[in-house]
Amino acid sequence: MPNRIERLDLLISERRIRARIAALARGIDADYHGRSLSLVVVLKGAYVFAADLTRQLGTPFTTDFISASSYGAGTRSSGKVALGGTGGLQLDGRHVLVVEDILDSGRTSAAILDLLRRRGPASLALCALLRKPAAGGLDLAADYVGFDIGHDFVVGYGMDYAERHRNLRGVYRLIPGGAAG
Ligand code: PRP
Helix, strand or coil, X not given: CCCCCCEEEEEECHHHHHHHHHHHHHHHHHHHCCCCEEEEEEECCCHHHHHHHHCCCCCCEEEEEEEEECCCXXXXXCCCCEXXXXXXXXXXXXXXXXXXXXXXXXXXXXXXHHHHHCCCCCEEEEEEEEECXXXXXXXXXCCEEEEECCCCCEEECCECECCECCCCCCEEEEECCCCCC
């Protein structure tokens, strides 16, 4: 079925993403000095970022996946964060690094960090590929950020609009159908 007409403008190319992830991985390796990490990857959006980041890491790590959803099929957060898959996480005494694709309002990551903090990790840090300005409004310390971006809704590199565009290799601004000039 044909999609509504929408515009996609390239914001961050595959090449820039690759270079930035390599730098993030070097920073993480330097900070953890070979201590083992527990990565907690936030589905669905972060799966592409996590795949590329982990293949650049020298630090030994284990990987767990949790799910978080607040956007449904729209471009605005519903404000409610639904978390899943957190029940079996064993993080006591572990160095935990949460891997997120984007900090938009920051509410998802704040909810995740709150929950994981109660699991008794030795340390807890956050790595996000993208950060929007609104995330600065929350008291949310992101330890590793790939790119600070503007307010636009973005897709690609794991991120979707109504489940589409996750497979794009770069990050794109999405202007939904009807709003494009
Ligand atoms: C997106 C994104 C982050 C979150 C960021 O997830 O992957 O997890 O929203 O928004 P926030 O900072 O305003 O909370 P989404 O709810 O779209 O689910 P998905 O990753 O499964 O597509």
